[in-house]
Amino acid sequence: MTKIEVNGAALAYDEAGSGSPVVLLHAGIADRRMWREQIDVLATRHRVIALDLRGYGESELPPTAFSHHDDVVGLLDGLGLARAALVGCSFGGAVALDTALAHPDRVSALALLGTAVSGHDWSDQTNDLWETLVGDVDPEDFVATAAGEVRFWVVGPERVPEQVDPELLAFATEMDERALAAELALSAVDVAELDPPAVGRLGELTMPVLVTAGALDVPDIRQLADHIAATAPQAHRLPDVPDAAHLLPLERPAPINSALLAFLP
Incomplete structure (x- = not known):
């Protein structure tokens, strides 16, 4: 584990491998450890950075206003990376989407696994x-x-x-x-949201997007994957992953790893 100062907070991350950079963004019910089945596999081809978002895991939470998507770009700045592919699950996928919309020149590709989308109202x-x-x-x-x-x-x-x-x-x-x-x-800190949120802006995405969901996830998540695939100009919708719910990278790592290796630049 390494820590880096990003926008006034010490953020924790794990790093492995070399090659084109990939940042892994965890679900809101998890932390960077959820990528334990992906890091070594992706590191055979990529420089892999698994981040604890601010306040989660071993990352700090100073009582100052911030946004998760600006933290992701701050991480890239601190590591001297002009661009990176972002892989996000659930809330981490929403952060990845927000980052791609707020800073499109910094994101080379998006892989969204059972993703949430900022601005979406649950059915x-x-x-x-x-x-x-x-x-x-x-x-x-x-x-x-x-x-x-x-x-x-x-x-x-x-x-x-x-x-x-x-x-x-x-x-x-x-x-x-x-x-x-x-x-x-986090509820006591001013967390800035993307404005306007991502749900109405998916057509603005300029990079390749891979999207999938667990076949056993809640209906909204699978429907969001369909919506992203139908709206983002360079999106590719993989079939839902069988025998997996929301934490599909942990539950079914083999098909996820294969898909990521085939997709990531």
Whole structure:
């Protein structure tokens, strides 16, 4: 683990390999450790940087205003990189999209895995699924909330926990409990959002975009992948990854690694 000063905060990252740079951006229920199955594989061809976004994992959270997408560019500046490909899962995908729209000259390609999109409103169907699968939880109870989020996102609406690798569930739960503490701290800081948000601007993307989702993820995520593929000019939609929900790089690394190696410049 290395730390770098970015826009007044010390951000933690892991780095491996050499070649064209690739930055990995984690899900909001995780941290940079979710890329444990990708780093060594991608490092055979690329300079791989797995970042803890500000406030998450081992990255600091000073009480000053910031934006995640400007932090990504600050990371590139600090490492002397003119451009990089961004690989994002879930919230990390939303940060990657925002970065590409705010700083298009700094992003060579986007790979979006089960991505969120800034400005997207969750559908009634997804909200109803949450109520059915999780229900009301105390947001200050990190253990209960993490259990609910892992049930919703990592298991997914079409499985029961017994159908998922218990080690994956334990690892996801540990990461999510830590991420929930980060999100509580972030709620007290002024986090600038992309304005206008990405959901209405996908046609502005100028770089190649690869998009996919887990076949067992919630419907909104799969529909967002379809929307990006239909709207971004250079987008390619891979089929949904079988037997995977929201953390598909962890759950099904083989097809994800193959797709990334084939796509990344």
